[in-house]
Amino acid sequence: MAEVQDRLTAIDGKLMVPSPSPASVFVDGIAVSADDAEREARVREAWEALDVDRQRRIVEEMVTVKILPAPRGVRDFMPELIVVRARRIDSRSER
Secondary structure, eight states: OHHHHHHHHHHHHHHTSOOOOHHHHHHHTSOOOSOHHHHHHHHHHHHHHSOHHHHHHHHHHHEEEEEOOOOTTOOSOOGGGEEEEEOOOOTTOOO
């Protein structure tokens, strides 16, 4: 019985290890530069090198996007119906 409990404890320990968020992995991969323009260029280059799935995961982690319902009969695109908000950063948890 003690052996089973030890194995369960080991499994629980593995399950509770937080994995780094996609955004933190992305940022950690970019060297910090004193020059804002250089840093922006590095971020842009790194972003464009990511596949769409990774870009999507980073955006999902950083913002929420809500598309409001269009008024009846409106068929044209209305950008004001798209609401983008930054997610609240919680330092206690990693996604």
